[in-house]
Amino acid sequence: MSAGRTAAPAAGRWVFHDGDFVAAADVRLGPDLQALQYGTGVFEGIRSYAGDSGEAHLFRAHDHFTRMIGSARLLRIAIEYSAAELVDIAAELLRRNGHTGDAYLRPLAYKTALEPGVPFGVRLRGVSCALTIVSLPMGSYLPKGGISCGISSWRRIPDSSLPARAKITGAYANNALATDEATAAGYDDAIFLNQAGHVAEASTANVFVVRAGRVVTPAQDADILEGITRDSVISLLRREAAIEVERRTVLRSELYTADEIFLTGTGCEIVPVTALDGRPVGSGVPGPLTRTVMDAYDRSVRGRDPHDEQDWLTPVHATPVLL
Template sequence: MTSAVATPTGATAPAVAALAYHDGEFVPLEQARVPVTTQALQYGTGVFEGIRAYAQADGGLAVFRGRDHYLRFLRSARTLRIDVGLDAEQLSEVTAELLRRIGASEDTYVRPLAYKRSLLPGTPPGVQLQGVSDALSINAFRMGSYTDRAGIRVAISSWRRPESGVLPVRAKVTGGYVNNALAVDEARAAGYDDAILLNSRGQVAEASTSNVFAVVRGRLVTPPLSADLLEGITRDTAVTLAADLLDVGTDFTDLGRDDLCNADEVFLTGTGAEIVPVTEIGGRPVGEGTPGPLTTALMTAYHKVVRGDDQRYRHWLQPVRPAAARPSATGGTT
């Protein structure tokens, strides 16, 4: 893998690996291309996942909750009539093999993408899901934590989260993320780090790529699935860790804008963002304007779990074992 390049903010740009899994084989990344006629490129008919692999306390590498991500990936694919061709276990093995082949040993981000490619013979042109071939690609690149554990500033977006009757919001559909991109662009143009979107009823849905939690009058609260949000894997992880390790239950109930503004703590959860405190919303401090005790405790617990430091959650980790040595032509091993 190539070296990361320092950015002006002091973070590091992701180092892209030299290989990808594309059309059923491992190929050089520059060969993992799609033509401009690709249906998903023109109509947004693709689905994706974001999965993290973490360097472990024992020196190895492990994929965090990969099977759960791939089960969601397959559900998303079914929504768009995409036949991925592999089940969750096979996708997990392909991912592990890709990580082995690129020599990943540091924190790595994995991006599977399944998409509609080209019209099958006899299919007329137009926007459609049937009569179109399917394709799968997976790439990976080195990526550590990129959010500020001291907290981020967010805006309430003027863009609304689509209703589930308008777009399948519980699937990670590529075309739907135009909504997220517009919200982030608006927030960053105003000097904020991220955006929180409300749904059509004016209740909190989610952030641009993260779920939203708040501590309201001593209770941990997150919006229910009926708020038109994506059912996050990290969201479920946070709920589980809060209950198991902190003896804190989670209320799945609607959150309004006022609830966020008056909350004692607010934090976001997502595979990319991990668990990150929100210390300011729309120019107003959250609580004391610093990460709260529950948020801090959850962040600490989460990072121990993903690093393999808490044996109770080893079932969430898929070790990426080194490739077995192969006999060489001279009788040694390679």
């Protein structure tokens, strides 16, 4: 196991499944599940953070569920709830599982079975759908002192084949191949190039590059996920450091000459890259701008920023509101 990584904790006792809160042990999904056979599911990762007052807050949950509904539309997966309703469901699940500290939610919408009269085959029409949401306690799982990355020999799947803007379950085999290659070589994570040979993203995170006080990140046409943490960081850099992030094509060589590199994602949060392909990034330690972003992000997600005017936090109230 790579440095700083630990086994994921067990999910909570309760899950939201097929329209109701049920015991996790009672959920049964068969081996003929269409999503299992063909990767026809979409998902999100959403974090909840404990504030100093002890009150937990979901971070940008409405934005995550909005993106998930869009991903589901691509695969003709019917989600019967609005983003606002899904936020309420997520908060209720956290309450039922007693996850008052830092936690993680995994909503998954997926194809289940062929409807009566639909012939066998790989298809999106004529297949029933389901929605399941689980929650589990989760703090930071990558070392804040920095990680090492390697440029993957696997290329990012292009938008013309499978859109990266949608979090499609089957697409993550691409990510798994890159991560496996990187960890086998002794790195903590992989950085993808796209089909044109330009920087795309890390295995499950967006990439930011700092050089001579300027910050760049690959543009959407680099076959990247439109990261919600990426968007948060762009806003925080504007406010905290008066820096406008450039969204453009990023060359591989720019990574090797960078002063700082950091990754952003719901799971990894903000993590410095201190070594790339066996070369130190900058001085080989987290740089000043990276540390500024990490601090600003932590204050924001925990409700410690009195100047934060963003509508990013949803309180997880102590009193249940049953749906």
